[in-house]
Amino acid sequence: MPKKLQLRIDGEMVSALEGQTILQAARNSGKYIPTLCYLDGLTPVGGCRLCMVEVSGIDRLVPACTTPIQDGMSVSTTSAKLTRYRKIMLELLFIERNHICAVCVSNGHCELQAMASQMGITNVRFSYNYPKLSVDQSHSRYVLDHNRCILCTRCVRVCAELEGAHVWEVTSRGIHARVQSDLNQKWGESRGCTNCGKCVQACPTGALAEKGWAVEEMIKRNDNITVLAHRKGAGA
Amino acid sequence: MKRITIEPVSRIEGHAKITIQLADDGHVAKTDFQVTQVRGFEKFTEGRPFYEMPGITSRICGICPVSHALASAKACEAIMAVRIPPAARNLRELLHCAQYVQSHALSFFYLSAPDFLLGMDSDPASRNVLGIIRKHPDVARDGIELRKFGLQIIESLARERVHASWVVPGGVNAPITPQTRDRILGELPEAKAIAHRTFKFFKAVLDDYTDEISHFGSNPTMYAGLVDQKGSLQLYEGALRFRSSIGEIIEDQIPAEEYSQWIAEATLRDSYLKAPYFKPVGFPDGVYRVGPLARLNVIENYGTPAADAERKEFAQRFGVPAHSSFLYHYARLIEIVYALERIEMLLGDSRTLDEHVRAKAGVNALEGVGVIEAPRGTLIHHYKVDEQGAMKWTNLIVATGHNNLAIGKSVQQVAEHFVKGDKLEEGALNRVSAVVRAYDPCLSCSTHASGQVAVRLRLVDSRGELLDEVSN
Numbered sequence: 001m002p003k004k005l006q007l008r009i010d011g012e013m014v015s016a017l018e019g020q021t022i023l024q025a026a027r028n029s030g031k032y033i034p035t036l037c038y039l040d041g042l043t044p045v046g047g048c049r050l051c052m053v054e055v056s057g058i059d060r061l062v063p064a065c066t067t068p069i070q071d072g073m074s075v076s077t078t079s080a081k082l083t084r085y086r087k088i089m090l091e092l093l094f095i096e097r098n099h100i101c102a103v104c105v106s107n108g109h110c111e112l113q114a115m116a117s118q119m120g121i122t123n124v125r126f127s128y129n130y131p132k133l134s135v136d137q138s139h140s141r142y143v144l145d146h147n148r149c150i151l152c153t154r155c156v157r158v159c160a161e162l163e164g165a166h167v168w169e170v171t172s173r174g175i176h177a178r179v180q181s182d183l184n185q186k187w188g189e190s191r192g193c194t195n196c197g198k199c200v201q202a203c204p205t206g207a208l209a210e211k212g213w214a215v216e217e218m219i220k221r222n223d224n225i226t227v228l229a230h231r232k233g234a235g236a
Numbered sequence: 237m238k239r240i241t242i243e244p245v246s247r248i249e250g251h252a253k254i255t256i257q258l259a260d261d262g263h264v265a266k267t268d269f270q271v272t273q274v275r276g277f278e279k280f281t282e283g284r285p286f287y288e289m290p291g292i293t294s295r296i297c298g299i300c301p302v303s304h305a306l307a308s309a310k311a312c313e314a315i316m317a318v319r320i321p322p323a324a325r326n327l328r329e330l331l332h333c334a335q336y337v338q339s340h341a342l343s344f345f346y347l348s349a350p351d352f353l354l355g356m357d358s359d360p361a362s363r364n365v366l367g368i369i370r371k372h373p374d375v376a377r378d379g380i381e382l383r384k385f386g387l388q389i390i391e392s393l394a395r396e397r398v399h400a401s402w403v404v405p406g407g408v409n410a411p412i413t414p415q416t417r418d419r420i421l422g423e424l425p426e427a428k429a430i431a432h433r434t435f436k437f438f439k440a441v442l443d444d445y446t447d448e449i450s451h452f453g454s455n456p457t458m459y460a461g462l463v464d465q466k467g468s469l470q471l472y473e474g475a476l477r478f479r480s481s482i483g484e485i486i487e488d489q490i491p492a493e494e495y496s497q498w499i500a501e502a503t504l505r506d507s508y509l510k511a512p513y514f515k516p517v518g519f520p521d522g523v524y525r526v527g528p529l530a531r532l533n534v535i536e537n538y539g540t541p542a543a544d545a546e547r548k549e550f551a552q553r554f555g556v557p558a559h560s561s562f563l564y565h566y567a568r569l570i571e572i573v574y575a576l577e578r579i580e581m582l583l584g585d586s587r588t589l590d591e592h593v594r595a596k597a598g599v600n601a602l603e604g605v606g607v608i609e610a611p612r613g614t615l616i617h618h619y620k621v622d623e624q625g626a627m628k629w630t631n632l633i634v635a636t637g638h639n640n641l642a643i644g645k646s647v648q649q650v651a652e653h654f655v656k657g658d659k660l661e662e663g664a665l666n667r668v669s670a671v672v673r674a675y676d677p678c679l680s681c682s683t684h685a686s687g688q689v690a691v692r693l694r695l696v697d698s699r700g701e702l703l704d705e706v707s708n
C-alpha cells in the first residue's frame with residue numbers, strides 16, 4: 001500500500017498516495033487543471049504544457065500530469081502568469097497547423113476548441129504557418145487529417161498501450177513532426193492496424209475521424225478508453 | 237472621352253465595379269461590368285474528403301448557404317450513388333423553400349424596396365432600409381416578419397440559422413418533430429397574409445416605373461431553369477430547360493451530369509466572374525438568364541394554385557417570356573407565394589415526418605454533379621474525387637455567373653438611356669446600380685469571395701483623372 005502524502009493545492013490541504021502526479025491529486029480532490037495531451041488511462045507524456053502549475057520553492061513551472069507529488073508540497077493551479085502561458089501554448093497550437101473550426105467535423109466537440117473558448121481566446125497574436133498538409137483517406141473507415149493534429153500523441157499511446165498494435169508513431173522533429181502509421185505507409189495499407197478505432201476516439205481534435213461524418217458530426221467517446229484502461233490495470 | 241466608374245455597387249452582396257465611358261459628345265460609348273474579388277474555393281478544397289464539401293461550400297456565402305449545402309450534398313450523393321430517403325428529400329425541399337422566403341424577402345424589402353418605395357431619385361442618404369423603416373414602417377415590419385418566418389424554419393430544422401450543417405451527404409442529420417411542423421403551420425397564415433399585402437402594394441407602385449420596366453435590361457435573352465417532366469417549376473429536383481427569347485423550348489430535360497454539353501464558361505478580362513454561355517450558340521451570343529424571372533419564363537406553370545394565378549395575371553400584363561429585368565422583383569414575389577404554398581404541401585405529406593432520413597455509402601463514382609435552383613438561379617456543383625474520396629477537382633457555376641453576360645448588357649442599356657452628359661446625376665447612377673440589383677447578384681458567391689456593402693461612384697476622364705465623386 002503506497003504511503004499517504006499531504007500537500008497543499010491552492011492553499012487547501014489534501015492527501016494523496018505516493019507515486020501519484022499533481023494532476024491526479026488535484027483531480028481526486030476536485031481541483032481543475034486544464035489538460036490536452038493527458039488522457040486518463042494512458043501514460044502521461046507532458047507534451048502540450050497546458051497543465052503547467054507553480055510549486056513553491058521551484059523557480060520554474062512544472063507539468064502537473066507528469067510531476068509526482070511530494071510530501072509537504074504547495075501547488076498553485078491558477079495565477080496570472082499561468083493563464084498567460086497557457087494562452088500562449090494554445091495560440092501556438094493554432095498557428096502551427098490549419099484549424100478551421102467552421103468546416104471541421106469536430107466543430108463543437110473538439111477539446112482544443114473547447115479549451116480555447118474556456119480560456120477566452122478570441123484572437124491569435126502570432127502569425128499563422130499555413131502549412132500545406134495532407135489528408136490520409138486510404139483507410140476504409142477512418143481519416144487522418146494532419147491539418148488538425150496537435151501532436152498530443154494520444155493516438156500513439158492508446159494504440160500501443162491499450163490495443164497493443166502500435167500502429168502510430170511520431171516521425172521527424174519540431175515543426176516537421178507528424179504522426180505516421182507503421183513505417184510511414186498509408187494508413188489503409190497498415191498491416192498492424194486492427195481497425196479498432198481507439199485512436200479516433202482518443203484524438204482530441206478532428207485530426208482522426210470516422211469517414212462520412214459531415215461538419216460538426218464527429219462526436220468522440222474517450223470515456224470508454226479510460227474505463228477500459230482502468231479495468232485492464234485492475235486485472236494486471 | 238470621359239469615364240464614370242461606379243465602384244462598388246451598393247446594396248448587392250459582394251463587390252462590383254461599373255465603368256461607363258462617355259464619348260466626347262457626352263453619350264455613353266461603352267460600359268463594363270466587372271467583379272473585383274476572388275476567393276478560389278475550387279482551389280483550396282483540393283484534397284479534402286468529398287463529404288466535407290457541403291459544410292465547406294456553405295461557407296461561400298452568408299445569404300444562401302442552404303443552396304450551396306444542397307447542391308453540394310446532391311453532388312456528393314452522385315459520388316455515393318445513393319438515393320436519399322423520401323423524408324430527407326421532403327425536408328430538404330422544405331428547408332430550401334424557407335430559404336427562398338428569407339432570401340427573396342431580403343432582396344425585396346431590404347435591398348430593392350428603397351428604390352421603388354422611396355424613389356430612384358430620392359436622397360441617397362436615406363434611400364436604404366432605414367429610410368423604409370422611417371417612411372413606411374408597415375412595409376418594413378412585414379419584411380422583417382417574413383424574413384423571420386423563413387429563418388425560423390431553417391433554424392428549427394437545421395439548428396443554425398446561417399450555416400446549415402443539417403444537410404449532410406446522404407440526407408439530413410435529424411428528422412422533423414411534429415411540434416416543429418405544427419409551429420410552422422401555425423405561423424403560415426400570417427406569412428401568406430404578408431405576401432398578399434406586399435403584392436398589392438407592389439402592383440400599385442408598378443405603374444410609376446414604366447420607364448424602368450421598358451429600359452431595365454429589357455433586351456431579349458434565352459432563359460434557363462429546372463423543371464419537372466411536365467414543365468412545372470422545380471427548385472430542388474428536376475432537369476434543366478432552355479427557352480429561347482421568343483418562348484420556344486430549345487433544350488429540355490437535361491440531366492445534371494450533362495450540363496457541360498450545353499453550358500461552357502468564358503473567362504473575361506478584368507473580371508473574376510466567369511461568363512457561362514449556351515454552348516450551341518457560342519460566345520458571346522449565347523446569353524441566357526437564370527433566377528426568378530428566368531424561371532417564370534421557362535416553366536409551363538408553378539404547380540401551386542396561388543402562384544399560378546399570379547403568373548396568369550403577370551402574363552396578361554407583360555406577356556411571357558417577359559424580358560425586363562425590373563420584373564425580377566415581380567417574379568421574386570410570386571416565388572415567395574409559391575414557396576409558402578410548397579411549405580404547406582410538404583408539411584402535409586405524411587412521409588415528411590418519417591424518421592429515416594439518411595442513407596450511407598462510400599465512394600461509388602468518381603464524379604458527381606448536383607444542380608438546384610437557388611433563389612438567384614441555377615446552381616451547379618461538379619466534383620471529381622479519387623478512389624478514396626479525396627477531392628481532385630471542383631467546378632461551381634452560380635446564378636450570378638449565368639447572369640454575368642446579361643447583367644453586362646442590362647447595364648449598357650440602362651446607361652444609354654439614363655446617363656446623359658458628363659455630369660454625375662445621382663439618380664441616373666442609382667438606376668445603373670439598381671439594374672444590377674434587380675438580378676439580386678451575389679457576387680461573393682460568384683467569385684466565392686466575401687463582400688461588404690458601400691458605394692463609390694467615380695467620374696474619370698479619358699486620362700484617368702478623377703473629375704467627380706459621389707458616394708452613398
Ligand code: SF4
Nearest residue numbers: 149150152153155203
Ligand atoms: S492525430 Fe489526434 S490523437 Fe494523434 S497526435 Fe494528432 S491530435 Fe493527437
Ligand code: FES
Nearest residue numbers: 046048049051065
Ligand atoms: S496535459 Fe500535461 S502536458 Fe499536456
